[in-house]
Amino acid sequence: MSGRPGHLILVPNTLDLGSSVDTDLRAVLPLAALEAGARLTHWVAENAKTTRAFLKRVNSVIPLAQPLQAVSIVELPRPIKGAKAAAPINWTQLLEPALQGHDLGLISEAGLPAVADPGAGLVQAAHAHKIPVRVLSGPSSLMLALAGSGLNGQSFAFVGYLPVEAGERGARIRELEAASRRASQTQLVIETPYRNEALLGALLSHLKGDTWLSVSCGLTLAQAWTRTDTVATWKSSPARMPADVPAVFLFLAS
Numbered sequence: 001m002s003g004r005p006g007h008l009i010l011v012p013n014t015l016d017l018g019s020s021v022d023t024d025l026r027a028v029l030p031l032a033a034l035e036a037g038a039r040l041t042h043w044v045a046e047n048a049k050t051t052r053a054f055l056k057r058v059n060s061v062i063p064l065a066q067p068l069q070a071v072s073i074v075e076l077p078r079p080i081k082g083a084k085a086a087a088p089i090n091w092t093q094l095l096e097p098a099l100q101g102h103d104l105g106l107i108s109e110a111g112l113p114a115v116a117d118p119g120a121g122l123v124q125a126a127h128a129h130k131i132p133v134r135v136l137s138g139p140s141s142l143m144l145a146l147a148g149s150g151l152n153g154q155s156f157a158f159v160g161y162l163p164v165e166a167g168e169r170g171a172r173i174r175e176l177e178a179a180s181r182r183a184s185q186t187q188l189v190i191e192t193p194y195r196n197e198a199l200l201g202a203l204l205s206h207l208k209g210d211t212w213l214s215v216s217c218g219l220t221l222a223q224a225w226t227r228t229d230t231v232a233t234w235k236s237s238p239a240r241m242p243a244d245v246p247a248v249f250l251f252l253a254s
Helices: 031-039 048-059 120-128 141-149 166-183 193-206 231-236
Strands: 008-010 042-045 072-075 104-107 133-135 156-160 186-190 212-217 225-230 247-252
Touching: 008 120, 031 048, 042 048, 048 072, 120 133, 141 186, 141 212, 141 225, 141 247, 166 186, 166 193, 166 247, 193 212, 193 231, 193 247, 212 231, 225 231
Parallel strands: 008 104, 008 133, 042 072, 042 104, 156 186
Antiparallel strands: 186 247, 212 225, 212 247
C-alpha cells in the first residue's frame, strides 16, 4: 500500500426492505448519510441488487457522483448451504479499495451495518489494517424497538434468532426468561417475517404470565406499531402478526 488509506464508511440503510411502499429517504436517513451514498463509488454489501436499488433512491434526492453502472459493489461472501464449516473470508481483498486510498462504503440489508450483521467482520479487519472507520447515524430497528418498549434500556441483550425446532425453541425461551429475571435484563429477539406469528405464539406459550412482552413491527413505516403488555394480557387480547413486515420481539421477566 502506498499513501494513506481511505475510510471504511458505515452507511445506514432504511428499514423498509421488502415493503410494498418505499419511505421517503429524507424522513429516515440524515443528510450526511445521503451525501455519502451519493459520493461513494466503492461498496461492500450484503446484496448488490438491493444496494443498487438503494442508490437509485439516493440519486432521486442527491445525484450520484458517477453513473450507477460505474459504481463497484462487492457482496460479502455468504455461507455455503450444507457446509460443515464456514469458508475463510479474505477480508483484505474486500478492503482493497480502501487500501488503495478510496473511501469504501459498507451497507447492510436494513438499518445500521455491523449491528446484528455479518459486516462486523469487515469492520474488525479494517481496524487490523489501520483503515479509519467512520460510522454514520441512521435507524436501528433494535434500538428503536427498545426505546419504544418501555422495558429496561439500562441492561439488555440482543439474542438474534431462536431455534426453529419447537422443543429447542421453547427451552431457549425459558432459559432467556430466567436470565432476564436474574439480571433484570431485557431480551431482544428477531425472526424472518414469515415466521413472526410462530415466534409470537412460542413466546406466549413459554413465557410466564407476568413477564412483559413488547413487539415492534414495521418500524419507520407508515403502518408501524409497538405494543407492550404482560404475556397474560397478550393472551387475553391477541394480535395478528404480518408475514411480510420485519418485527422485533422484547421481553423482561418480573
